[in-house]
Structures are given as structure tokens and as C-alpha cells.
Amino acid sequence: MKNKSIGIRVAFGMVAGIVIACGLLVALSSIFGSRILKKMVEDEVLSLTKEVARAVDDKLTAEGKIVETLAANPILTQSNYSFTEKSEYMQKQASRLGYVEFFISTLKGEGKKFTKGQEDFDASDREYFKESMTGKTFMSDILVDKMTGRNIIVISTPIYQNDKMVGIFGAVKSADFISNICAEFSWGESGIASIYDKSGQVIGHTNAKLVEEKLNILEKAAQDSSYQKLADFYTTKILTQTTGAGEYSFLGNNKLAGFYNMKVKDWTVLISVNSSEIMKPQTDLALLMALFALVVIVLLSILLHFVLTRPLIKALNDARANIEQLARLEIGKELPHDYSNRQNEFGDIYRAIQSLRQNITGLVQQIHSSIDKLTSSSKDFSQSCNSASAMATDITRTVDEIAQGATAQASDVQDGVAELSHMGEQMENNTVQMKEMIGASDRVDLLQVEGKSQLQSLIDSTKQNTEISAKIQEAIKNTEQSVDEINLAGDTIKSISDQINLLALNAAIEAARAGESGRGFAVVAEEIRKLAESSNLSTEQIRKSVVTLAERTQYAVSQIIESNRVVEEQSVNVAGMSEKFEGISDALEHLRNTIEKIFTANERINEAREKVSSSMSNIAALTEENAASTQEISASMQEQNDTFLMIATESEALLELGEDLERISSEFKL
Incomplete structure (x- = not known):
């Protein structure tokens, strides 16, 4: 398979680098953008929870003021009005103000409703009666009307005549107003506002049906595992913090939620929205950035091809031509492409090739000189070996x-x-x-x-x-x-x-002349000399x-x-x-x-x-x-x-080797 051109590889590497850089840029932008957007959404959710909580607090405070105003109405303390007249008046006010009913109680807890039936009841054991007897306006928790089964709130306050407490005035308000406040909250398609009490009971929700069903998320989690994440979020965050934000999974959707514990009542406002809906702008932005990065990659690739890749390929081809001339052993000719004036990597490559050519030329000349010396030394050595061989024969x-x-x-x-x-x-x-x-x-x-x-x-x-x-x-x-x-x-x-002994001495002298190869002969000559002395x-x-x-x-x-x-x-x-x-x-x-x-x-x-x-x-x-x-x-x-x-014989072979080196070195064209 034919190898790819280095220019293609360089271009491919540059494009790959740009793609990776753009990919990293898009990824980092998406990650940091998601974090920033998430932080902004959390801040917005917290702000909304506080607004909803404030609205509920204001509503409850207003309801208390209304009840206090009604309790201060002289009709309740004047004896010239019959109870029936008083009841008709209060029924009209209840209809006008959106209350279920009003009632009055003596200081002994003898209560009577301002209704058509004017029912009597004992209020002495009721919490609101006991609290109002202390001289303050009291608003009960969510109660269940035993007659209708609806969630209600009882608001009670003292009745004063000549600055003297003479009785207790109370109002029964439907708790639907809490869900109405939650329903007024609007955030996209999945935004939900809900209010819970400490037990996890839903007392207000964008979906009022959940309030009517008296949903308790803690009890529901024990029966349905899909509520478990919400229950964990409630117990680990809502019950332990005054306000905050976090995430949980509910019915297959990742929720981004903020909560705020109200001051007037021990209620918690919880606002949640699907993370996918919140992050959709960020996803759209990431796609747009990816498209932009693709366009940038294409334009940069074209620009790099004409500005960098083509000159790079030309310079590399010229360097290859210079090296091919050296490969043909034409070291005597000047290099065909001169880059000596360029102060960059290609100029360094040209100067390195030029230095290599000069070094090879000097090396070949030294080889020629060494070959001549080798040939002469081989001939002399061969003659010396022949003389030594003749001397060894005589010995x-x-x-x-x-x-x-x-x-x-x-x-x-x-x-x-x-x-x-x-x-x-x-x-x-x-x-x-x-x-x-x-x-x-x-x-x-x-x-x-x-x-x-x-x-x-x-x-x-x-x-x-x-x-x-x-x-x-x-x-x-x-x-x-x-x-x-x-x-x-x-x-x-x-x-x-x-x-x-004389012969042994002569043999030792000859062995010393022979050098390393005569060492064994010198040992034998020494032994013979010792034998001769022993014989004497x-x-x-x-x-x-x-x-x-x-x-x-x-x-x-x-x-x-x-x-x-x-x-x-x-x-x-x-x-x-x-x-x-x-x-x-x-x-x-x-x-x-x-x-x-x-x-x-x-x-x-x-x-x-x-x-x-x-x-x-x-x-x-x-x-x-x-x-x-x-x-x-x-x-x-x-x-x-x-x-x-x-x-x-080896000397003759060395002489032949010198002749071969001479023939090989002659192939260099000086």
C-alpha cells in the first residue's frame, strides 16, 4: 500500500488539532455555560420561592387583618342587633370575602356559627380558642372539615369592648387559596410550586388535585419508590436548612428545585422545574457553537493548506531532492536547492545536509589515503611473515x-x-x-x-x-x-x-622477537635451559x-x-x-x-x-x-x-580487502 504524503499527514494533523481544540472549546463552553446557567437558575428559583413564600405570608397576614377588622365591628358587641341579623351580615361578608363561615365564642368556649342553622359547638378545647384567649390573633394549621372533607384554615382573634376581652371571633377559610397562589406561579411548561408542612403533607400545589388527595410525600415514598428521591431531598435538605437549592429525580425527570421555610407558619415553599427544560438554551447554544466551530475548522483548514501546508511540502520535496543527490553518491556537485539564506528549520536542514556532504567528501578522501597505507602495510607485513616463516623452518x-x-x-x-x-x-x-x-x-x-x-x-x-x-x-x-x-x-x-643451554638461550631470544605468538615457544626454551642446568x-x-x-x-x-x-x-x-x-x-x-x-x-x-x-x-x-x-x-x-x-595468507586477504575498499570508495563522485 502506498504511503500517504507527509503534506497530507501534516494537514490532517493540523485539522485534527483544530477539531480537537474546537471540540474542547465547545465542551468547556458547554460545561462552564451549564454551570453558570445552573447557578443562575438556582438563584432565580430561590428568588421565586421567597416571592411565593412572601405572597403566602402576605395573604395569611391579610386574612388575619380581615378577621381582626371583622372582630372589631360594633355589630358583634351591640345588643340592639339580634343574632340572626348578625348572622346574615356575617354570611354576606363571608361570601364577599371568600370565607366558608364565621363564628363567635364566649370566653367560656360556647361557640356559635354565623350560618343559617346557627349551630352551637364547644370551642373550649380547640387550639385556636386557647391561643386567642391569650390576646393574639391565631391562624391554625391545615385542618380537615369533617362535614365536607375539605382542607380549611381557622383564623381566630379576641373581641374587645371598651378594651376588655368579651369573646372570640373566628373565621373558617378554605385552604384552596394556597394552591391558587401556587397556580399563579408560572415557569415554562414544567415549573411547579408547592407548599408542604413539617410532616410532608402537601397543603398547596400547582396541581390542586394533589392537595385534595391529601398527598404526604414521606408516606408515599414508603409505598412508591418513585417518590423516594423527593422524600430524601425533603428530609436531608428542606428539614435541615432554611433555604437552598438542589436536584432530585422524580417520575423519570431530573428536577432542579429551590425551597424556603416560611417564618409565619412552619411551612416550606418548594419550586421545581425539569432540568432538561432549563438547560435547553444551553443545549441549543452548544449546537450553535459546534456548527460555528465546524465552519471555523473548514475555513482554517483551507487557510492552513495554502499558507502553511503547500510551502511546507515544497520545502520538504526540495530537501528530499538534496538528500537523493547524496544517496546517488554525487557528493562533488552542489546541492540543487539552496536554502542557506533561510533562518528557519528548513535552512537548518539544508545547512546540515551541506555539512554532511562536506564531511562525506573529507571522509572519502581519508578512506583513499588509509587504503593506500593499508595496501602498503599489508605488502610489508606479508613479506615479514614469509621471512619469519623461513626463519622458523631453519629453527x-x-x-x-x-x-x-x-x-x-x-x-x-x-x-x-x-x-x-x-x-x-x-x-x-x-x-x-x-x-x-x-x-x-x-x-x-x-x-x-x-x-x-x-x-x-x-x-x-x-x-x-x-x-x-x-x-x-x-x-x-x-x-x-x-x-x-x-x-x-x-x-x-x-x-x-x-x-x-646455548640453543635454549637463542630460542628464547627468537621467541621474544616473535612477540605474543612466540610466548609458548619461550616457555619451552626456558624448560630446556633448566634441564640443561640439571644435566650439568x-x-x-x-x-x-x-x-x-x-x-x-x-x-x-x-x-x-x-x-x-x-x-x-x-x-x-x-x-x-x-x-x-x-x-x-x-x-x-x-x-x-x-x-x-x-x-x-x-x-x-x-x-x-x-x-x-x-x-x-x-x-x-x-x-x-x-x-x-x-x-x-x-x-x-x-x-x-x-x-x-x-x-x-590473511595479509594477502587484507590486501584484497584494501583493493575492494578502493573500488567501493571510487564510486563516490568527488
Whole structure:
């Protein structure tokens, strides 16, 4: 669906605003007008209630004056007039003045009517008689005539003769005059005037029929709910206030009413009128204002269209054309519609668009410059990555060679351990032979008594001892040779450790040059350096142990030489053995001690051999660990080489991205 023009929207918004404003104006005018009119009507109703109450008061006062005037008529006190004459006179006056009848009463309450029948009655218990006996004119409440059933009012006043009260004169007046006064009230079609007593009894009404029906609104409300609102208004307002106004609902109509409590009698004047009739002028005025507002809306809409909407739409279309030029990336051309001289919102929009065009132009120029720098930096970075990759390849090759050397070193150390094991076996053989020599010495000592007879056996034993000594000397020489080989192996290990330490130092330097990507390689190089230092320490310990072993071996050799010398002396002097046989025991004891010393030295040599073997095993393990670490370094360098290759690839991609940016920025027409 096609979007509506912004001009239509603006016009619609303005019209809607005017409609709302006019609607609010009409509504507020209607509300406040209704309130003002209602207040005026309430004031008018209160004024009318007071006028009606005043009219009733005046009427009652006038009726009292009439009765007082009639009571002062001499005919009532002069004896020369018969009662019949008096009655005829009073009947004429009653007919003329609108009374039902007159009557007279003695001070004892003996009453008599001025009628054709001249009826007698007892007035002593009547309220009006008692009140008039006090010397004042009294007007009763609404009474019901028992004969006719009509509502009446009795007015009584004292009769004076020579300023002395001689009787009571009374008049019976129909209460219809109250309804007549209410009927004289006229206010539109629904205006009603009514008068109630304190009990809620209607004593006067525009509709006199309600008075004849003796309507009591309080009693009626208990029977008919339609009277309830009126009864509530009567009890809550009329009985509690002297005068006032209010509203209530009666028979489906909203009533606006005013009331006034009279001073002469405890009666209340109530005037009511339908609210709809009162508010009709206000309703007509509201309709007229709505029609006027509609005309104003139409005229203002036409005026706004030509004065505001059309220039607004033109300015917006010009701004759109300027923005469309920027959207076509034609930033080198001047904007087609110039609003720079206007000091309003459209001038601000034009200046903002112009500033945007200049900013885009500067931005595109900066992008071109940045693209050139990016292309150059990408090429240099790619070359650096290729160089780093080649260097990493060389390092990997060197590390592989180190790994191969470490593996060979581990093999040589294992051979040294095997040689030490063989040396141990020979040392054990020497121990066994020395134990046999001790046994032989013991037997010689036991058989010294048979020395002469066993001289030949001694010669044989001496020869055997010489041979054994030669073998021991040979074994010790072999041990010395093994010690030399261990020293040579230790020197070799130390040399390899120094080379590994140097390589680790070079690797750490290269890792530092590589920056963040070489951090892992630097950790591995540091571990290799620590292993090399550990290998140097182990080699030094082995060297010290070998020196000790060599010293003890030299001592064993010297002892063996001494033993050989003794054996040789025994061989030379065997001819004189007979004479010196007594010293054989001492010589054998000396020999036993010497053999024990040799045995002890042999045990020490064996212990040193075991230590050397353990050290050589440790060296072998360290060498194998060095080989494994070197292989890990080789793998890490290979990964680093792959990373350099990947960075080089990314650099080429970055170079391609710079070319794409160059192509995109070229679309801006500067």
C-alpha cells in the first residue's frame, strides 16, 4: 500500500488539532455555560420561592387583618342587633370575602356559627380558642372539615369592648387559596410550586388535585419508590436548612428545585422545574457553537493548506531532492536547492545536509589515503611473515638435529650403564675369590702343623694366589678404564648440556622477537635451559663420584702390588720355608688382614659403581626427556611456522580487502 504524503499527514494533523481544540472549546463552553446557567437558575428559583413564600405570608397576614377588622365591628358587641341579623351580615361578608363561615365564642368556649342553622359547638378545647384567649390573633394549621372533607384554615382573634376581652371571633377559610397562589406561579411548561408542612403533607400545589388527595410525600415514598428521591431531598435538605437549592429525580425527570421555610407558619415553599427544560438554551447554544466551530475548522483548514501546508511540502520535496543527490553518491556537485539564506528549520536542514556532504567528501578522501597505507602495510607485513616463516623452518631443522643428538646421547649413556653393570659382575667375582682366599688362609693356619708336608701345596696355593692377584689387578685396570670412559661420557654430557643451554638461550631470544605468538615457544626454551642446568649438576656429581672411585681403585692396586710382592718373596724364600715356618702364622694373619682390606675396598668400589650406575640412569632419563622436549619444541616451531603461513595468507586477504575498499570508495563522485 502506498504511503500517504507527509503534506497530507501534516494537514490532517493540523485539522485534527483544530477539531480537537474546537471540540474542547465547545465542551468547556458547554460545561462552564451549564454551570453558570445552573447557578443562575438556582438563584432565580430561590428568588421565586421567597416571592411565593412572601405572597403566602402576605395573604395569611391579610386574612388575619380581615378577621381582626371583622372582630372589631360594633355589630358583634351591640345588643340592639339580634343574632340572626348578625348572622346574615356575617354570611354576606363571608361570601364577599371568600370565607366558608364565621363564628363567635364566649370566653367560656360556647361557640356559635354565623350560618343559617346557627349551630352551637364547644370551642373550649380547640387550639385556636386557647391561643386567642391569650390576646393574639391565631391562624391554625391545615385542618380537615369533617362535614365536607375539605382542607380549611381557622383564623381566630379576641373581641374587645371598651378594651376588655368579651369573646372570640373566628373565621373558617378554605385552604384552596394556597394552591391558587401556587397556580399563579408560572415557569415554562414544567415549573411547579408547592407548599408542604413539617410532616410532608402537601397543603398547596400547582396541581390542586394533589392537595385534595391529601398527598404526604414521606408516606408515599414508603409505598412508591418513585417518590423516594423527593422524600430524601425533603428530609436531608428542606428539614435541615432554611433555604437552598438542589436536584432530585422524580417520575423519570431530573428536577432542579429551590425551597424556603416560611417564618409565619412552619411551612416550606418548594419550586421545581425539569432540568432538561432549563438547560435547553444551553443545549441549543452548544449546537450553535459546534456548527460555528465546524465552519471555523473548514475555513482554517483551507487557510492552513495554502499558507502553511503547500510551502511546507515544497520545502520538504526540495530537501528530499538534496538528500537523493547524496544517496546517488554525487557528493562533488552542489546541492540543487539552496536554502542557506533561510533562518528557519528548513535552512537548518539544508545547512546540515551541506555539512554532511562536506564531511562525506573529507571522509572519502581519508578512506583513499588509509587504503593506500593499508595496501602498503599489508605488502610489508606479508613479506615479514614469509621471512619469519623461513626463519622458523631453519629453527625447526636445528631443533630436529638437537633432538637426534640427544637421542644418540641417551643411547651412549645406556651403553655406559651396561658397562657399569658388567663391572659389577666382575667386582662380585673378585669378592667371591677374596672370600675363598680368606678360607684358604684359615686352612693354612689350621694346617700349619703340617706345613712342611704341605709345602708343595703352599707353593701351589701361592701360584694360584699370584694368578688371582693378577686377575684382580687386571679387573682393577679394567675398572680404571671404565672410570675414564665415565669421565669422558660426563664431559660429553656437559658439552651437550652447554650446547642445549646455548640453543635454549637463542630460542628464547627468537621467541621474544616473535612477540605474543612466540610466548609458548619461550616457555619451552626456558624448560630446556633448566634441564640443561640439571644435566650439568648431575654430570658434576658423577665426576666427583668417579674421582673417588679412581682414588680407591689406585689404593686397591697398591695393595694388590704389595700382595704380589709378598707372594714373590714367599716364592723366593720357599726354600727356606722350613726354618721360617714359625712365622707363617703371622704372615698368614697379615695376609688375611690385607685381604679383608681388599674386600672392604672392593665393597666400596661396588657401592661407588652402584652410585655411578644410578647417576648414569638418571642421565639417561634426563637425556630422553631432553630428546622429548626437543621434539616438542620442534612440533611447536612447526605450529608457529604454520601460524606465520596463515598470517601471510590473511595479509594477502587484507590486501584484497584494501583493493575492494578502493573500488567501493571510487564510486563516490568527488
